[in-house]
Amino acid sequence: MVEKATLVKFGQYKHICQLRDEGFLYMNTFPYFQQLEDEELRGDKFEGVAEIHRGSSGTAIPEDEPNKPVTIASWNLRIHLPQPEKINIFCMCAVRPSVESFPIDERSFKFGDYALILTDPQKFIDRISS
Numbered sequence: 001m002v003e004k005a006t007l008v009k010f011g012q013y014k015h016i017c018q019l020r021d022e023g024f025l026y027m028n029t030f031p032y033f034q035q036l037e038d039e040e041l042r043g044d045k046f047e048g049v050a051e052i053h054r055g056s057s058g059t060a061i062p063e064d065e066p067n068k069p070v071t072i073a074s075w076n077l078r079i080h081l082p083q084p085e086k087i088n089i090f091c092m093c094a095v096r097p098s099v100e101s102f103p104i105d106e107r108s109f110k111f112g113d114y115a116l117i118l119t120d121p122q123k124f125i126d127r128i129s130s
Contacts, residue, residue, distance in 0.1 A: 005094040007118040010111035020116055023127070030087035051079040054092070093123070 009019060018024040034047045046052075054076050059069045081087065095104060108115075118124045 005096050005121065007092050007121040007124060008095055009092045009116045010108045011114060012112040013114045016116045017116040025090050027088040027090045030084040030089060033089055048080045048084055049078045049080045053077040
């Protein structure tokens with residue numbers, strides 16, 4: 001049997017209280033996160049990639065020289081999410097308790113000095129959905 005995960009939101013005291021007391025969810029747009037690089041805390045070269053396809057050989061047609069196809073030995077195709085500007089993101093982390101502790105990545109503490117631990121993650125998700 002797999003143990004249920006607990007959701008944890010790290011942040012500043014003011015924002016954690018707004019979430020806990022008022023149900024206020026602070027979100028940023030997807031493009032905000034795509035452009036964000038802060039000491040490897042956030043940001044990802046695959047941010048916004050919906051699909052990745054790989055191949056061992058093929059032919060590419062350069063956009064600037066469509067009459068000069070190029071043979072390639074291996075390739076990666078990244079298909080990005082459509083209309084990322086219409087996507088808002090709320091960030092949390094999920095933690096599964098181990099036998100002795102709740103393992104939390106130390107980098108999470110860079111988001112703020114406080115954390116809200118949700119003991120009933122499904123109830124939280126149901127409230128957001130409704």
